[in-house]
Amino acid sequence: MYTNQVIEEIARDAYGRVLSYLIVNWRDLQAVEDAIGDAFLAALETWPKAGVPDKPEAWLVTAARRKLIDRARRNRVSESALPTIVAMSEDTQRLTSSSTAFPDERLRMMFLCTHPAIDPVMRTPLMLQSVLGIDAARIASAFITKPSTMSQRLTRIKASIRAERLIFEMPDEEEIPDRLDSVLETIYAAYGSGWDDRGSLAEEAIYLGKLLLRFAPREPEIYGLLALMLHCEARRKARHDEEGNYVPLSEQDCTRWDIDLTMEAESYLHAASRAGRIGRFQLMAAIQSVHAHRSSSGRTHWEAIAQLYEGLIRMHPGVGAWVGRAAAVAEAYEPESGIVLLEAIPPAEVVNYQPYWALAGHLYKRTNRVEDALSAYSRAIGLSVDVSVRQFLSRQASEIEVRH
CATH class of the missing domain: 1.10.150 (DNA polymerase; domain 1)
Structure with a gap:
């Protein structure tokens, strides 16, 4: 055994x-x-x-x-x-x-999976499964889709590779920038997938990011991705209190953040800015950098975060950026403004997106929309994988019921 x-x-x-x-x-x-x-x-x-x-x-x-x-x-x-x-x-x-x-040939394998004949939408899922060994269910969760659907898509793409007798070749040096984004997306998705486990997959993602940096040291988005992951990693221990209860970012004890990782993240972000080519990972890292400055200023500059989300949405619109902007606007100005942005997101995009429902519950609670808040919290609890997050959301919902 x-x-x-x-x-x-x-x-x-x-x-x-x-x-x-x-x-x-x-x-x-x-x-x-x-x-x-x-x-x-x-x-x-x-x-x-x-x-x-x-x-x-x-x-x-x-x-x-x-x-x-x-x-x-x-x-x-x-x-x-x-x-x-x-x-x-x-x-x-x-x-x-x-x-x-x-x-460790995994980096080369990632670039092999960016072959032009492979559907761009499936390159990251293929890398996550084949290179990092992540199962279809976890990949599906990252892409907000059903595990059976993701499994079928992966099976089809592999069958297509086999049927077309696709030969895996490394891209030429001039092709690498065009094929880099899929590799960055995979490393980021791997980090996100490892966020709630013991951290081993998150550590692997950071390692691969640093390996990628040696491979292409003049690409600012690699620096941006590393800054993003390290800012998040610096706060890992603060996500739960001594009793194991989940603590949202805005309520975390800054003294529990890892200052060394934060400084390393800032150095990568500064290096990225010198290239003069802004990208989505740099913007996402900049948002985390503003959060990190709470440890020295004592407050979160939500207006700056809202502006950064506006830039991110123009460059790379998506459900994560839309929800993040709604949260920042609600904090910077008023919850009603955040709700307007939240309710403008297409419903099909958020059916299974837990952060949307958690934020909706929070904002509806702040504006005394009791039934909407309880309904949103219920959806968020059902979509939460982390037990401590479910318990946190349940406590938030219970406060509404007690009050009314």
């Missing part, structure tokens, strides 16, 4: 690295995924008897590589593929026998 748990942990931790390492050599997504699946089955059969190997990732690569070679032989692989097989064999032997750290 213990060995099975170890294999599960390795699967969560190593899947993306193993897949990415094999893909950059083999370039057939479906074949590699099948081979890795067979490798993990072999591990489940072998490791309980022989013990977990010292280098489990190299062991899995070796097992998967054998499956790929067997498949190539059955399909009478062409002579042109033989050098790849030989190179993979040599690399695997080197990884197994030396002290070399397992190479």
